[in-house]
Amino acid sequence: MISRIALFKTLILAIAFTCSFASCFSQNGVTFLQFEGKEGPGKGKHIVMIAGDDEYRSEESMPMLAKLLSTHYGFKTTVLFPIEPSTGNIVPNFQNNIPGLEHLESADLMIMLIRFRELPDEQSKYIENFLKAGKPIIGLRTSTHGFAYQKSKTSPYAKWDWNGKAVGWEKGFGMRIFGETWVNHHGIHAKEGSRALVDGVQQMNDHPVLRGVNDIWVPEDVYGIKSLPSEAKVLIYGQSTAGMNAQAAPMWEKSVMPIAWTKPYQIEGGKPGMAFASTMGSSLGFQSEDLRRLIVNASFWLLEMPETITPDLNVEIVGDYKPTMFGFDTFRKGMKVSDFK
Incomplete structure (x- = not known):
């Protein structure tokens, strides 16, 4: 017969896995960042940014983008993180907890960079409700394979x-919302980078997302794309480069792959919405001015504010930004939310 002590430990573990920020005693302090927008065209609108990958340092890039959008353009921005319940630390490879998703209730746009998450149902419900409302979403890099269900296979979100x-x-959330799931590394991971090739027809036709976007190189390799749906509109292709620096030569012997596109979506019981996806997005990659410009442009376009987009929008980084090399378990240990203010 199971002892009372063993039963108590089992209950504690269950609570730690399923609790949300609003109700869980094991959270230690504030688990999200929020920046009130200053003056600008985004004033009155709210962008929620979800960091939740264990490789490409979204816990560094999402706060940087949040400060940029808030300071330069007036958006209210909220950044959510994967939080280890027992310590309150940001632990990117803790797959089962992103508290604060209730902020999506007031969000006008969601930007995510997540990988293989398996969240408690009460957290996932906020994402589902956002999608049912048909609100716009941006998915970066590993968001094509943002969820992996190993423990809760009977969950409605499995x-x-x-x-x-x-x-x-x-093929899951990534395929349904963004048009693709995980396929493969088309480039050699951590040895080849990606040179962006802007679709000239889309740019000549003045697609607002591409205004001022001319020169993107990122150190993350090109992802394989197998079968984007016909309704997806590719804006940028990626060419592998023979090295991980901006001067590395393009590898013309390798085929190009889509690395940024738009796609409409609609889920059961929901309104139609629009997604923008890019397989770029490491924290190092966001040192590229035009990658930051691409995301700012996409945000305004998805929020139906294309007239705001000009080729010279301010995308300067606010404060210090010293991104960490991507890789598993390379994140800075002992991080608190306050470290990214």
């Missing part, structure tokens, strides 16, 4: 699994 087989959700 259909979001990156390799799922549920009818209508084949």
